[in-house]
Amino acid sequence: MDAHLLQQLLTLARGQEDRAAGVLRAAQAQVARAAALQQQLEDFGSDYRLAALDAQRSGGQIGFAMDALAFGQRLHGTAGEQGVAIAGHAERRDAAARVLAQLQHRRQGLEKLLKKALREQLRAQDKRQQAELDDVIGARWTRKLGTENAVE
DSSP states (O other): OOHHHHHHHHHHHHHHHHHHHHHHHHHHHHHHHHHHHHHHHHHHHHHHHHHHHHHHHTTOOHHHHHHHHHHHHHHHHHHHHHHHHHHHHHHHHHHHHHHHHHHHHHHHHHHHHHHHHHHHHHHHHHHHHHHHHHHHHHHHHHHHHHHHHHHO
């Protein structure tokens, strides 16, 4: 295959790989944000439950304690639902990682083909140059032989 064409294919492959790496980074960021949100919801839920227990222990308003307990439970429920979102983001991240790995493998194959094509091109160029040199040497040798015979 032509080295120039392989170079163009390699450039395209690198662009695809860069885009796939960007998709993977975005997917990883989504997983991290979703996990942080889940942790934050769990923490807030625990804080509201503790506030409800403290209000009950200190003889505070029962209405506040019940509201805080209910809100804490809702936060914990929402945090549990966030697990589904995290799983979806993780699945997309894993798919993006597989695509990136395939593109990297393809790029590496193209790089090997390009190196081989460049070596073959260099070998052919060396062969042509050697043939030209042999022709020049041969022409001088035969010319020199022809003049020696004429002088004698």
